[in-house]
Structures are given as structure tokens and as C-alpha cells.
Amino acid sequence: MQNHKIPDETVHRLPVYLRELLTLQEQGIEKLSSQxxxxxxxxxxxxxxxxLSYFGRFGKRGxxxxxxxxxxxxxxxxxxxxxxxxxxxxxxxxxxxxxxxxGFGKYNFRITxxxxxxxxxxxxxxxxxxxxxxxxxxxxxxxxxxxxxLATPEAAAQQIAxxxxxxxxxxxxxxxxxxxxxxxxxxxxxxxxxxxxxxLPFMASE
Amino acid sequence: MQNHKIPDETVHRLPVYLRELLTLQEQGIEKLSSQxxxxxxxxxxxxxxxxLSYFGRFGKRGxxxxxxxxxxxxxxxxxxxxxxxxxxxxxxxxxxxxxxxxGFGKYNFRITxxxxxxxxxxxxxxxxxxxxxxxxxxxxxxxxxxxxxLATPEAAAQQIAxxxxxxxxxxxxxxxxxxxxxxxxxxxxxxxxxxxxxxLPFMASE
Numbered sequence: 141m142q143n144h145k146i147p148d149e150t151v152h153r154l155p156v157y158l159r160e161l162l163t164l165q166e167q168g169i170e171k172l173s174s175q176x177x178x179x180x181x182x183x184x185x186x187x188x189x190x191x192l193s194y195f196g197r198f199g200k201r202g203x204x205x206x207x208x209x210x211x212x213x214x215x216x217x218x219x220x221x222x223x224x225x226x227x228x229x230x231x232x233x234x235x236x237x238x239x240x241x242x243g244f245g246k247y248n249f250r251i252t253x254x255x256x257x258x259x260x261x262x263x264x265x266x267x268x269x270x271x272x273x274x275x276x277x278x279x280x281x282x283x284x285x286x287x288x289x290l291a292t293p294e295a296a297a298q299q300i301a302x303x304x305x306x307x308x309x310x311x312x313x314x315x316x317x318x319x320x321x322x323x324x325x326x327x328x329x330x331x332x333x334x335x336x337x338x339x340l341p342f343m344a345s346e
Numbered sequence: 347m348q349n350h351k352i353p354d355e356t357v358h359r360l361p362v363y364l365r366e367l368l369t370l371q372e373q374g375i376e377k378l379s380s381q382x383x384x385x386x387x388x389x390x391x392x393x394x395x396x397x398l399s400y401f402g403r404f405g406k407r408g409x410x411x412x413x414x415x416x417x418x419x420x421x422x423x424x425x426x427x428x429x430x431x432x433x434x435x436x437x438x439x440x441x442x443x444x445x446x447x448x449g450f451g452k453y454n455f456r457i458t459x460x461x462x463x464x465x466x467x468x469x470x471x472x473x474x475x476x477x478x479x480x481x482x483x484x485x486x487x488x489x490x491x492x493x494x495x496l497a498t499p500e501a502a503a504q505q506i507a508x509x510x511x512x513x514x515x516x517x518x519x520x521x522x523x524x525x526x527x528x529x530x531x532x533x534x535x536x537x538x539x540x541x542x543x544x545x546l547p548f549m550a551s552e
Binding site: 224 | 366369386388425439440492519533541542543
């Protein structure tokens with residue numbers, strides 16, 4: 141499989157397909173066509189068919205896809221076939237919401253470490269995770285955690301990002317409302333809730 | 347200004363520019379070139395220049411942009427020059443984090459209504475907002491709230507989305523981890539934290 145040829149936009153849609161397929165599977169749907177998947181998602185069939193075509197012909201013309209196989213293939217492509225460990229930094233309101241969120245399991249993710257700088261929070265146990273002192277970020281290296289969720293205030297974000305990179309983290313999901321600078325080999329995805337909101341009035345007026 | 351010609355990708359980058367410009371303005375930077383903005387963002391100058399070119403020539407060759415004017419223009423384009431009201435539905439962990447978040451103001455946003463179905467939460471006041479019974483969503487129509495943030499569990503999301511549309515909401519920021527179906531005139535932006543995380547292992551392996 142030549143994953144490096146899959147366009148970014150397609151990769152970003154794969155989790156959407158995966159989520160829908162998991163829901164359809166729960167509803168007992170064992171087989172489906174790209175048209176049915178598109179209908180269920182409310183998007184165009186052409187796009188779904190094209191996206192799925194990037195990773196080989198495991199659908200059968202006229203028969204469509206076996207839900208279970210399609211799920212497994214997408215998990216493979218997204219490298220979610222093996223359990224993934226993630227660290228969470230910053231246990232404020234948002235960090236707490238993320239720590240308590242139960243939906244990561246279906247993508248084979250588990251938050252295995254949580255850090256904060258607040259002495260009152262350090263040592264607290266939430267969902268079996270003990271909040272650790274932020275000074276211990278460097279221990280992520282030997283704990284083989286390569287993915288981090290950054291939910292600190294803006295002022296701390298860059299320094300923590302530097303420490304995460306130092307500790308061997310290669311992927312950061314950044315919720316801090318600022319741009320963070322990292323070496324080229326480190327991937328960052330940014331989610332700024334206020335900025336997402338800021339796109340809506342324009343979109344609504346189109 | 348012919349806003350309808352601005353490509354979606356550009357619109358989605360404008361808030362990123364806006365955020366950076368607001369930060370640079372705070373730092374006392376009154377003028378800047380597209381190159382300087384690009385450097386500050388760590389992205390390509392060509393893209394910044396092209397994006398800014400879509401909305402007219404208010405930058406001067408060799409001189410660049412006046413930060414304040416650029417900010418004002420982007421606010422205008424994004425329709426953030428007038429205060430925007432938003433409703434929040436679902437005051438769980440995530441909803442609470444959103445309600446307590448103070449960063450919306452810089453984009454001229456204000457959460458003016460919050461709803462939940464839990465009797466224990468209804469009536470509580472958080473940041474001057476009284477949590478209302480979810481049955482009162484229909485009052486949004488006369489309160490002229492057209493933007494909603496959906497932070498309910500998955501099971502409730504579609505029904506609430508229907509009620510929001512019924513109440514005149516035209517833009518929804520959906521945090522529920524599922525696809526919601528709305529009429530074509532309603533805009534939806536989806537943020538599924540688990541799904542964002544699900545993209546990372548693939549990206550890191552490229």
C-alpha cells in the first residue's frame with residue numbers, strides 16, 4: 141500500500157468515514173456501497189468513491205464493501221490498528237473535559253499521562269490517570285508516548301511544546317489559541333474553538 | 347468587495363491571520379509585510395500574499411500593511427465587525443469549558459444563551475449566563491441568535507440540531523461526535539476531538 145500518495149484532504153476525511161462506519165456497524169449494517177456511505181454522511185458519492193479508491197480495490201463492483209473490512213482497512217491506513225498512547229498537558233476546564241471524554245477508545249487511543257503545573261491538581265486521580273507535575277514531561281521519552289494534546293493557556297504553550305519535542309513527541313494536537321513553532325518532523329494540528337466560531341458568520345452569509 | 351469569490355480555504359485561514367495580527371498588534375507592531383506575517387505564522391509567504399490579494403489592494407508595495415487596517419478589513423470580511431451572539435447547548439464538561447472560555451471576545455463573539463436538559467444545571471449562573479431549560483431553544487428566534495454551539499452527547503445531537511434550525515439558527519459549530527443533517531441553508535462546522543487525534547498517527551508516519 142502506498143500511503144504516501146494519499147492526499148491530505150482524503151486522510152482528513154478517513155476518520156469521518158470511520159466514525160460513520162462504526163455507527164453503521166453498530167446498527168447491524170454488514171455491507172454497503174460507497175453510495176450508501178455517502179448518503180449516510182450527506183456528502184457526494186463521487187468524493188467517497190474517489191477517497192476510498194486511493195487505498196486499493198477491496199470493494200467489489202455492484203456488491204460494495206464489507207463494513208468490517210472497510211473499518212479494518214481504514215484503521216490500518218490511519219495506523220490506528222495498534223493502540224496509541226497520548227499525553228495531555230493542562231488540566232483546566234478543557235483539559236478536564238478531554239480527560240473525562242470516553243470516545244477515544246473506539247479509535248484505539250488512550251490518554252496514559254496527564255500533566256499540570258498547579259500543585260492543587262498534581263496527584264489528583266481522574267479516570268485512573270494521576271495528574272503529574274508538568275516538570276515530568278521529559279519522562280514521556282521512556283514511556284514511549286509520541287502523541288500529546290496541548291490544552292495549556294496561550295502563555296505556556298510554546299515552552300511546553302518545546303519540552304514535548306525534547307521528550308520525543310512527534311504529534312501535537314494544539315488547543316492553545318496560538319501558533320506554536322516546532323521542528324519540521326513534528327506534526328501539529330490546531331483546534332482553536334474561537335477561531336472555528338469566527339468562520340461561521342461569513343459562511344452563513346454566503 | 348466580492349466576498350463570494352473568496353475560496354473556502356482562504357476564508358478558513360483568515361481567522362488564523364487575524365489571531366496572529368491581534369497578537370502582533372499587542373506587541374506594538376503597527377506595520378508589516380505579507381512576508382513578516384508569513385514568518386510570524388511559520389507558513390509560506392506566497393500563500394499569505396495570495397490570500398490577502400482576494401480582498402483588494404489595501405497593502406502598499408514595498409510598505410506592506412497597516413496592522414490595524416488589516417485587522418479591520420479581515421473583521422469586515424468575516425462579518426465580525428458587528429457583535430455576534432451565540433447559544434451554547436449542552437453544559438457538560440466540554441460545554442462548561444466553552445462557557446468559561448474568555449477568548450471569544452476578541453472576535454466580537456458573545457455567548458448569550460446556554461441550555462441543558464439537566465434539572466440540576468438549569469438555573470445555575472456561569473459567567474453571568476443563566477443556564478436555561480433546553481425546551482426553551484425556540485426562544486432563540488425572537489432573541490435573534492443565529493449561531494449555536496452544539497456540545498450535547500451524540501444521542502441528542504440530531505434532535506437538538508432540528509430544533510435549532512426550527513428556531514432560526516443558520517450556523518452550528520458541532521462538537522457532538524456524529525454527523526448531523528441540516529437543510530442546505532444551514533452551515534455546520536464539525537469539531538470531533540477524537541477524530542482530530544485519529545489523524546495524528548498517520549501524519550507522524552509520513
